[in-house]
Amino acid sequence: MPFIPHTEEDIQSMLEAIGTASIENLFDEIPPALRAGKLGQMPEALNEMAIGRLMQERAEQDGRYLNFIGAGAYEHHVPAAVWQIAGRGEFYSAYTPYQAEASQGTLQLLYEFQTMMASLTGMDVSNASLYDGASALAEAVLMAVRAHKTSRRILVPACVHPIWRQVAEALVKNQGIELVTVPYCTGGGDTVAESLKHFEGGDFAALVIQQPNFFGVLEEVDELTNWAHSQNMLVIGAVNPVALGLLKAPGQWGGKGADIAVGEGQPLGAPLSSGGPYFGFLCCKQALARQIPGRVVGRTVDLDGKPGFCLTLQAREQHIRRAKATSNICTNQGLMATTAAIHLSLLGQSGLERVASACHANASLLVEQACLIAGVERIFSEPFFHEAVLTFDMPVADVLRAMEAQGILGGLDLTPYYPELGNALLVCATETKTAEDIRKFTENLERILSRHNSGPACTRLKPTATSKW
Amino acid sequence: MLIFELSRPGRKNPSQAPAPQPEASGIPAHLRRADKPLLPEVSEMDAVRHYTRLSQKNFSIDTHFYPLGSCTMKYNPRGAHQMAMLPQFLARHPLAPETTGQGVLACLYELQEMLKDVTGMAGVSLTPMAGAQGEFAGVAMIRAYHVARGDTARTEMLVPDAAHGTNPASAVMCGYTIKEIPTDHDGNVDLAALRAAVGPQTAGLMLTNPSTLGVFEQNIQEMQKIVHEAGGLLYYDGANLNAILGRVKPGDMGFDVIHVNLHKTFSTPHGGGGPGSGPVGVSERLLPFLPVPIIAHEDGRYRLVTEQGLPQSIGHLSAFMGNTGILLRAYAYARMLGGEGMRRVADFATLNANYLMAELKKAGFDIAFPQRRASHEFIVTLKGLKEQTGINAMDVAKRLLDKGFHAPTTYFPMLVPECLLIEPTETESKQTLDAFVAALKEVLEEAHANPELVKGAPHTMPVRRLDDVKAARELDLVWKAPAA
Numbered sequence A: 001m002p003f004i005p006h007t008e009e010d011i012q013s014m015l016e017a018i019g020t021a022s023i024e025n026l027f028d029e030i031p032p033a034l035r036a037g038k039l040g041q042m043p044e045a046l047n048e049m050a051i052g053r054l055m056q057e058r059a060e061q062d063g064r065y066l067n068f069i070g071a072g073a074y075e076h077h078v079p080a081a082v083w084q085i086a087g088r089g090e091f092y093s094a095y096t097p098y099q100a101e102a103s104q105g106t107l108q109l110l111y112e113f114q115t116m117m118a119s120l121t122g123m124d125v126s127n128a129s130l131y132d133g134a135s136a137l138a139e140a141v142l143m144a145v146r147a148h149k150t151s152r153r154i155l156v157p158a159c160v161h162p163i164w165r166q167v168a169e170a171l172v173k174n175q176g177i178e179l180v181t182v183p184y185c186t187g188g189g190d191t192v193a194e195s196l197k198h199f200e201g202g203d204f205a206a207l208v209i210q211q212p213n214f215f216g217v218l219e220e221v222d223e224l225t226n227w228a229h230s231q232n233m234l235v236i237g238a239v240n241p242v243a244l245g246l247l248k249a250p251g252q253w254g255g256k257g258a259d260i261a262v263g264e265g266q267p268l269g270a271p272l273s274s275g276g277p278y279f280g281f282l283c284c285k286q287a288l289a290r291q292i293p294g295r296v297v298g299r300t301v302d303l304d305g306k307p308g309f310c311l312t313l314q315a316r317e318q319h320i321r322r323a324k325a326t327s328n329i330c331t332n333q334g335l336m337a338t339t340a341a342i343h344l345s346l347l348g349q350s351g352l353e354r355v356a357s358a359c360h361a362n363a364s365l366l367v368e369q370a371c372l373i374a375g376v377e378r379i380f381s382e383p384f385f386h387e388a389v390l391t392f393d394m395p396v397a398d399v400l401r402a403m404e405a406q407g408i409l410g411g412l413d414l415t416p417y418y419p420e421l422g423n424a425l426l427v428c429a430t431e432t433k434t435a436e437d438i439r440k441f442t443e444n445l446e447r448i449l450s451r452h453n454s455g456p457a458c459t460r461l462k463p464t465a466t467s468k469w
Numbered sequence B: 001m002l003i004f005e006l007s008r009p010g011r012k013n014p015s016q017a018p019a020p021q022p023e024a025s026g027i028p029a030h031l032r033r034a035d036k037p038l039l040p041e042v043s044e045m046d047a048v049r050h051y052t053r054l055s056q057k058n059f060s061i062d063t064h065f066y067p068l069g070s071c072t073m074k075y076n077p078r079g080a081h082q083m084a085m086l087p088q089f090l091a092r093h094p095l096a097p098e099t100t101g102q103g104v105l106a107c108l109y110e111l112q113e114m115l116k117d118v119t120g121m122a123g124v125s126l127t128p129m130a131g132a133q134g135e136f137a138g139v140a141m142i143r144a145y146h147v148a149r150g151d152t153a154r155t156e157m158l159v160p161d162a163a164h165g166t167n168p169a170s171a172v173m174c175g176y177t178i179k180e181i182p183t184d185h186d187g188n189v190d191l192a193a194l195r196a197a198v199g200p201q202t203a204g205l206m207l208t209n210p211s212t213l214g215v216f217e218q219n220i221q222e223m224q225k226i227v228h229e230a231g232g233l234l235y236y237d238g239a240n241l242n243a244i245l246g247r248v249k250p251g252d253m254g255f256d257v258i259h260v261n262l263h264k265t266f267s268t269p270h271g272g273g274g275p276g277s278g279p280v281g282v283s284e285r286l287l288p289f290l291p292v293p294i295i296a297h298e299d300g301r302y303r304l305v306t307e308q309g310l311p312q313s314i315g316h317l318s319a320f321m322g323n324t325g326i327l328l329r330a331y332a333y334a335r336m337l338g339g340e341g342m343r344r345v346a347d348f349a350t351l352n353a354n355y356l357m358a359e360l361k362k363a364g365f366d367i368a369f370p371q372r373r374a375s376h377e378f379i380v381t382l383k384g385l386k387e388q389t390g391i392n393a394m395d396v397a398k399r400l401l402d403k404g405f406h407a408p409t410t411y412f413p414m415l416v417p418e419c420l421l422i423e424p425t426e427t428e429s430k431q432t433l434d435a436f437v438a439a440l441k442e443v444l445e446e447a448h449a450n451p452e453l454v455k456g457a458p459h460t461m462p463v464r465r466l467d468d469v470k471a472a473r474e475l476d477l478v479w480k481a482p483a484a
């Protein structure tokens, strides 16, 4: 019996102790009409060797590609120690640390995690993780609405991750909260004062600023933050934690700093893994601490005055406040916060900064090289971090298909998300890419495009205004 | 010692960082960070030693019996972990074309189909990232269903008072007001109160079964009728499905939507707080509203169905495909059990719970519902002990830690005073259960003979009892470097 240790003798003596003749009798309170037949769709049991082989075959079927897709999930080196430690049974198979004295390992680690995230984002407080970046944005929206008190409308630029916007919408709309879209600047690819003017004097609870934004472009965060604060709005900064090795922390944006910082924690030690598990982080200013959703760990003392850690501010949470809780979240992404804390400890300040710089350098090299190819342009003029939008004179889907055949995933086709951009590709290069990888990308791109164009020759002049690279 | 206290300025780990770059010239100075974030500067060995030592301060399933009620702390097979961590699975980008993910999608699709079978539902979406998000998805679908029919008067969700806190909190996130339904003295939902509560304002009922009191709702068919006749839909909180796997199917009982906690019933790890996974299953009438993506299998190919294919969907609940790696673990586990093994889980989870209940009764503990069978769990109430000795449920829980056992769930459900909610799971042997009974008996004796010993517990943990009032009053949530 897989994972059931009982011997025949155990079963008999247990039934005797209960005072019943069979296990079947233990189900006698279930109304007979409800008792189900067999599980008809369930296959036969496999042992570990057999299922291991099946999954190995399926993994090999999927293979490995040279990946240039980013768009919210980024390939980074994960030190071997990260998962060897996070995979220890003591972390892996523990529950939420309800019994603090028997969970000091998890609790101290989460306190360290909170410290690292608060410092990275320049905020006072962090929670112990949410599900992912997209749902963290939704929680930040709910928090801003609670804090603002009068408005239930939030300004969200169109250059915030499109799926995050959909997730936030799905999670908050039933509470009568409206997400109002701010158009992006078609030249710069960022959010600009002109588009915000239109919303001046309107009653909004918050402005969301994603840095870098979905296009990889860097926003003028100081200007945007000051504008929002002048309009009595809160500022929600949606940030990439690796980029924060180099970029100004939300807490330092503008005169007063953003009020809430959220993001996708995946770049801190979580493998891409087809989409999860990752984790969301949410940090905020002290004034909002009691509005924060999810678990929070605090430092306190024990009976002897010795420092120790426990879950705190529980009066906000569903198990105490039920219908009045700040969020419904219970289980979060604890093990991923664990990996993030270990990951950040192994990198340290200088390591994180180096990773960020290498990402930026590689993406810059890729864009520079790609833009030398006839028919390739970078469409936005504002500076970027480790991702950029390139346009072609042929459908992106065709380019990507041809690249896939060469073992390369060339980026994300933006056509379904931003059809107005034409044949636009979002491409990313992190520190994991070598100069050779980038050459492979550009050589293939050039070959694919030139084959496409090898009908009537058409030489195009490249506009200089947009091609900084 | 915190990792920050081990830190020394200038200590670096060059083997974990790329080569230094020339100035990042493309990033304007005013957008750059001027300060240094507070990240530890330690050697690789320092970090490994620090976190390994921290891990040793935890109780876990791999180290201790962990009978935490409503949490199903069963063994998490190591094989499932290894299979989900195959390098190709880990390397795959969530937005990579479906052509590059037929292997992983095959696993997910088959899991989706197996969950349909287990729940008796017409469709399943794997995307919710934990039980509470599954609840949100379920209630949002109920709302979308009513709204699609133009039935906008249904503003109220019925929730039994024994329900998990996430139930009312999730319904509120969907814009509903909550009406609580009381429990009767047998631990069932009070039928008369339910009848009195339903009406044209009723959007639905969120029922947990087996309930958090550890018993099967005996009037479930009647409840189903009452709510459906009033025009409401039925939500099944299937967070705790361990005792009914292959025994009853919520779909057969007329339920419209269910969520399942894979991090309980399907043995995926809890990771010290998560990640979990809370797939939702629905009946025919809610199929159009399922959260996306879901996985389809057509002409021998697997593909993701998104809002284009399911225009009435309640939408995306995560940026990509939920907690895929957790789904892979659940898949491997389900394949190792097979249909027979699933049913056996219910048999032995129930056997263990009833055996433990019987033994504790013999040992002098008060069972909250002694007239009932235990499902996968049951409740001991220490109200009598507290009256006699002043020792409460928390004291007993802490003393159990000293005896090498993780404590059961305490003070939940709130309706039973001084309660211990005990869930042994099927993966524990009779010998472990006997040792646990012996430990609880010892604590009971100590409570009478030496109450101070129990009040002061734990004595053998890395810390003694912590002051959680101080923690909440004098918030210390992040470490600050002492002023130089």
Ligand SMILES: Cc1ncc(COP(=O)(O)O)c(C=O)c1O
Pocket: A329, A330, A331, B070, B071, B130, B131, B132, B133, B164, B166, B167, B208, B212, B237, B239, B240, B261, B276, B277, B278
């Ligand atoms: C009965 C019940 N419902 C819902 C939940 C919530 O699940 P999760 O913690 O995965 O959000 C739990 C577990 O915590 C539970 O026991």
